[in-house]
Amino acid sequence: MPSTLLALNWKMNKTPTEARSWAEELKEKYAPAEGVELAVMAPALALSTLAANLPAGVAFGGQDVSAHEAGAYTGEISAAMLKDVGAAYVVVGHSERREYHGETDAVVAAKAKQAQANGLVPIVCVGEKLEVRERGEHVSSTLAQLRGSLADVGEDVVVAYEPVWAIGTGKTATADDAEEMGAAIRGLLAEQYGEKAADIRVLYGGSVKPDNIAEICGKPNVDGALVGGASLKVPDVLGMNDALR
Structure with missing residues (x-):
């Protein structure tokens, strides 16, 4: 079984100076949780600062x-x-x-392939809008999006399911919702990658917090979370990390 991935997406937040303060606070208080990998997805200008100041064993990456x-x-x-x-x-x-930038599945696949060609692991995001879910088409729509976004992409990849209606809204899909989509995604990955699909991590994202992450990530087909708002404060990050122990 792959380790649980707690991927923190800062979005367009934190200057390099603020990133250094965040990393130094994390270094002071962070205790690794067995079987949990912590990674910070930060603005490009902050990456060198994170490289120099993050605790040992904490990874980082880009947002695009x-x-x-x-x-x-x-x-x-x-x-x-x-x-x-x-x-x-x-x-x-x-x-x-x-x-906001009109990226198509084909563009996403091209970016994922470029990442892999240079030794990076792409975290490929997919997810439906509210009207799609209300029509009961959330599974078929998300799988079609994923299929296009993984065209000719190798198996060294992470998939993040983020229902658009739950991102930054305070609304969260239930753990059962996350598991339903995680299982469907796992099935598609098995079709494309065979036995290697078992090692591909499937994350859930969308208003994840310390008080709901354990239930969501406790599901068989959810291998971690892509976290937005709760990634900005070190106490919240520590709370999520501890909840996954």
Whole structure:
């Protein structure tokens, strides 16, 4: 069984100075939980600061990556750049990137492949909007999105299921909802990757907090969480880490 992954997504928060203070506070108070991996997905400008100040054993990664190796793509960050600073992961296809930047499944797959080509593990995000769930089409819609986002992508990947209606709203899918989708995703992964699918971690994201993470991650097909708001304060991170012990 793969370790549980607690992936913290800061989104567009924290300057490098604030990131250093956060990392130093974490280093002072953090006690690793057996079988739990902690990783911080931070703005690109904060990654070098995290590399120098995070506790030993805590990984970090980017929140996005270019679909291109290098070249005339002003403002973009390449996978090689992320790898060079010490990143282990990168988030691709987050619902905010899909909605605000028009990213398609094909773009997400291209980014995931670029990440893998440079030794990074992509965290591929998928999830449905509220109207899709209300129509009862949440499973088929999310699996179609995932299938497109994993086209020609290797098995060294993490999948994060984030129902769009639960991101930053305070609404949380139930643990059973997370398990239903986790099991469906696991089935698709088995179709694509065979026995290797058992080692692919499936995360849940969407208003995860210290008081609900244990129930959600206790389900058989939920291998961790991609956490937004609760990732910004060290006490909340420590609470989630402790809840997973």
